[in-house]
Amino acid sequence: MKKTHSIVSKRRERILDYISNNESINTNELAEKLNISPLTLRRDLQALDDEGLIVRYYGGAKLATNIDNDNKVNSKENIFDSTYNEKRHILAKYAADLIEDGDTIFINSSSTALLILEYLGDKRIYVVTNNGKALQSTIGPNIELVLTGGQVYERKQSLIGEFATYILSKITADKCFLGVSGITFDSGISTSVLEETLINHEMINRCSGPVYVLADSLKVGKHHSFSSGDIHEISHLITDSDIKESDIYEFQDKGVTVIPLDYK
Structure with a gap:
């Protein structure tokens, strides 16, 4: 169970990292880049949205605010702006x-x-x-x-x-x-x-x-x-x-x- 949680956390960190370095994203392209299904990506994006880290819009997402890369790496559990x-x-x-x-x-x-x-x-x-x-x-x-x-x-x-x-x-x-x-x-x-x-x-x-x-x-x-x-x-x-x-x-x-x- 801990291993599964760790995998999910790391995947979501990668998603945050990608969004922070790109003005906009295409969900289908990002799912392909991460080698996950669009459904899994949508769930991850919604979880990050619920935590206030990103803002979803039709077909993509962006950071809720500018999150510093160092802070992002150091906050592997819950990162709230x-x-x-x-x-x-x-x-x-x-x-x-x-x-x-x-x-x-x-x-x-x-x-x-x-x-x-x-x-x-x-x-x-x-x-x-x-x-x-x-x-x-x-x-x-x-x-x-x-x-x-x-x-x-x-x-x-x-x-x-x-x-x-x-x-x-x-x-x-x-x-x-x-x-x-x-x-x-x-x-x-x-x-x-x-x-x-x-x-x-x-x-x-x-x-x-x-x-x-x-x-x-x-x-x-x-x-x-x-x-x-x-x-x-x-x-x-x-x-x-x-x-x-x-x-x-x-x-x-x-x-x-x-x-x-x-x-x-």
Whole structure:
């Protein structure tokens, strides 16, 4: 098992190294160069995307930020860019401040949205989530944590399927907080996991109040494989101050309130 993990880690290091030395990549060419199947490469790219190391786009990928080669070699386990991580926490802290005593909230499988739990303090609320990692989170004494149950999607430890969707259909939330793989002003929000589209959409449908999307600026203007909500279903976009001014105008024109947070 350790040997398999080592092989995967080394392969992903090679992928990061290639992406850092090339402005853009073609996934088919890279798969051939690494002598792996396109499917294996797509899985590796998604894992690196989930860790915030790269940003995927249709047909390729690029580094989320410029990662120094020396740092990359020395970080064989999990390499997180500190700026990206700082952005995630700033977004989550702001979102937590929007939550009031007595609220019932939805949080989806997003790692950024899950960070909200760390900033809720002593607030008395119900948190309903399909994020299995919530069990490992530090939560306040007055938080009632409700997991949807359902089939476990192992890579993200998210709960999916008909059972999870059914549970959500019986709950009405005051606020909804969604992390996404991408958001655009014309096609709405998207995810890289097909099975999570129904979960995300059910959360939106069962929310009686505002629907907040937490997405750093690198995800703005990106559309991933599977749509999980139209732009008119989103009320707020919480992002960082690197978002383009033109994008802010486009989202506001669609009725979405954009909240760009300074992280510097």
